[in-house]
Amino acid sequence: MTAAQTINGALRKLPIWPIYLIGALPPVWYFYLGLTGGLGVEPIKEFEHRLGILGLQMLIAVLAVTPLRNLTKVSLIRFRRAMGLLTFYYIAAHLAVWLFLDVQIAAQIWADIVKRPYITIGMVGFVLMIPLAITSNNLSVRKLGARWRKLHKLVYPIALLGAVHFVMLRKGWQIEPLLYLAGIALLLALRLPILRRVGWPMRPARQG
Template identity: 45%
Template sequence: MAPAKLSPRAQSALVWAVYAVGLAPALWTFWLGASNQLGADPVKTFERFLGLWTIRFLILTLAITPLRDLGLFNGLRYRRALGLLAFYYAALHFLTYAVLDQTMVLSAIVADVVKRPFITFGMIALTLLVPLAVTSNNASIRRLGSRWSSLHRLVYPVAALGALHYSMAVKVLGAEQYIHIGLLVLLLAYRIARPRLMEAKRQKRRAAA
């Protein structure tokens, strides 16, 4: 049975729902922190939480294409919201680090970025996310034409750097880290293999016709 076609209004409401649901964990955890319910080190807990959700939204953004290729879910209309949510979480993660952890001492932040490789990788990933967030709108898609797709391929180095940053930030890798990093590696591997897989699919279809 073909899926029911949604009206443009319903489609736009669903996209807004993705933003609302996506931002809920940050708001909820911020509230827990503000009301002293985040344990002994609320700043670290909040910082880690935001980093983890950045990874989760990167995973969801990268999962849209393979799920569509496999015919499991066509979520193209949600991809922009998911990518922007990854950026919002990364920006909040950085702000928590800069404002609450490093108390906005710019020299300490710069020294940390230079000295600790995992912070360097995180900073590069966040910097690369900025042009993607700024151009995630219809006007930029029109203005940049085919260059838009090339620019947005930066999401792959962002995901690789995010995975590296994550694996270096945690002292001991456990199930949670293996699952998140494993999914990112799998999704990046799919992107590399995708052109060949698509070509094989086309040839099979041509042969059948």
């Protein structure tokens, strides 16, 4: 038995519900830090930023599941749904902080969405996430069939939009957002058909 088989055997024994439980805690912790002065002199901005970064990091983790399996044979496929839903949770919380704690004024919110490209891009990415979150269940997989896979390929443009949103938000060419953009671009590039033609071991992945 290979190391990958041993790891996969252990992973199959792990329940999925603790991922949801543990994954739900970071926003709560950040909120507590904000109330107790642990987020610096601009707690709302920092709270908003941390949630956005957390969502982007989880999105990268979701994209990395298939390349990880193809490179190492270690499979996290059965955890990918939970990871995707947590991504939506973090980004929705990020948006909620911006709407209800940061801007607050409805007219200003709409003006920002229309006039600020980085906010427009971020909103488009969030809207595209909604059908993925709604259909992340076994019933939708059965009802939609092959269309479900096509729908969930929206995660690719969503990831790019999230990374571009971060780059534009920071203004200028700062290293951190560019690294996120480069990481997402690499994970997407690994899925290109040309790599399959030269032997990249891509296989259809099952949702679990």
